[in-house]
Amino acid sequence: MLKIDQIWKVFNEGTPDEKVALDHIDLHLQAGDFVTVIGSNGAGKSTMLNMISGALTPDAGDIYIAGNNVTKLKEHERAQYIGRVFQDPMAGTAPSMTIEENLAIAYSRNRRRRLRLGVTKERREYFKTSLETLGLHLENRMNTLVGMLSGGERQALSLLMATFTNPNILLLDEHTAALDPSRAASITDITKTLVEKDQLTTVMVTHNMQQALDLGNRLIMMDKGQIILEVGEEEKKTLTIPKLMEQFQKIRGEQLVNDAALLS
Numbered sequence: 001m002l003k004i005d006q007i008w009k010v011f012n013e014g015t016p017d018e019k020v021a022l023d024h025i026d027l028h029l030q031a032g033d034f035v036t037v038i039g040s041n042g043a044g045k046s047t048m049l050n051m052i053s054g055a056l057t058p059d060a061g062d063i064y065i066a067g068n069n070v071t072k073l074k075e076h077e078r079a080q081y082i083g084r085v086f087q088d089p090m091a092g093t094a095p096s097m098t099i100e101e102n103l104a105i106a107y108s109r110n111r112r113r114r115l116r117l118g119v120t121k122e123r124r125e126y127f128k129t130s131l132e133t134l135g136l137h138l139e140n141r142m143n144t145l146v147g148m149l150s151g152g153e154r155q156a157l158s159l160l161m162a163t164f165t166n167p168n169i170l171l172l173d174e175h176t177a178a179l180d181p182s183r184a185a186s187i188t189d190i191t192k193t194l195v196e197k198d199q200l201t202t203v204m205v206t207h208n209m210q211q212a213l214d215l216g217n218r219l220i221m222m223d224k225g226q227i228i229l230e231v232g233e234e235e236k237k238t239l240t241i242p243k244l245m246e247q248f249q250k251i252r253g254e255q256l257v258n259d260a261a262l263l264s
């Protein structure tokens with residue numbers, strides 16, 4: 001479903017600030033794979049997500065989604081393949097529109113040809129049922145402006161909207177990092193539910209190692225622009241934070257930076 005083939009990206013090439021952000025990255029995901037991505041600050045995690053979404057283009061290498069080479073497609077041209085939730089709860093939704101209006105926009109994406117008039121009631125029922133799956137009672141607040149919602153509620157709505165079109169790839173970019181622990185836990189649960197419901201192929205960047213272990217069937221660790229560790233389904237079931245730290249030490253010959261967020 002997703003094939004990242006020898007991606008290379010350097011920022012500020014030829015200047016004193018030159019930085020190799022991605023150093024020949026390879027990643028292949030089968031349909032339904034859910035990979036969690038961890039790594040220290042500046043490892044290249046966001047750059048990799050930006051490559052997949054088309055926000056950045058690689059200097060070398062190719063990206064395939066559902067068998068299509070999308071390397072040269074601009075972000076809006078590959079939006080049909082991708083759902084994305086950002087760290088900032090304000091980023092994925094329109095605050096001056098109601099919950100229902102936000103959902104209607106997300107629902108209509110990629111459905112232009114299939115959209116028929118006169119299904120409003122049906123659609124509203126679908127929105128309600130979908131909102132119920134979040135367990136936040138937002139189905140009773142369809143006419144509330146999204147700007148009035150808490151960060152957690154907004155992030156849950158962003159997740160629902162990102163998955164509405166059944167994207168080929170769901171990108172989660174530290175989407176629980178800005179929330180307090182209980183709201184983050186709730187969004188983690190909702191993520192599990194929504195991804196499992198549609199068996200979405202998912203790439204989730206997180207600084208929270210426990211979350212990286214709890215979610216998904218695969219895990220990768222990045223460092224200095226490289227994928228330095230890939231953990232498959234079976235191994236992931238028995239993986240622990242100390243084991244991960246040990247692996248890092250073995251590969252890099254140094255301790256994983258003592259980053260409080262990474263270890264939270």
Ligand SMILES: Nc1ncnc2c1ncn2[C@@H]1O[C@H](COP(=O)(O)OP(=O)(O)OP(=O)(O)O)[C@@H](O)[C@H]1O
Pocket residue numbers: 011012019020021039040041042043044045046047048
């Ligand atoms: N637009 C840019 N211009 C110049 N350098 C950049 C740019 N974007 C990222 N970088 C650099 O590329 C490297 C990888 O950055 P990236 O944001 O992908 O790391 P990350 O793993 O997501 O880090 P963090 O966990 O801190 O968000 C870093 O050294 C960063 O400073």
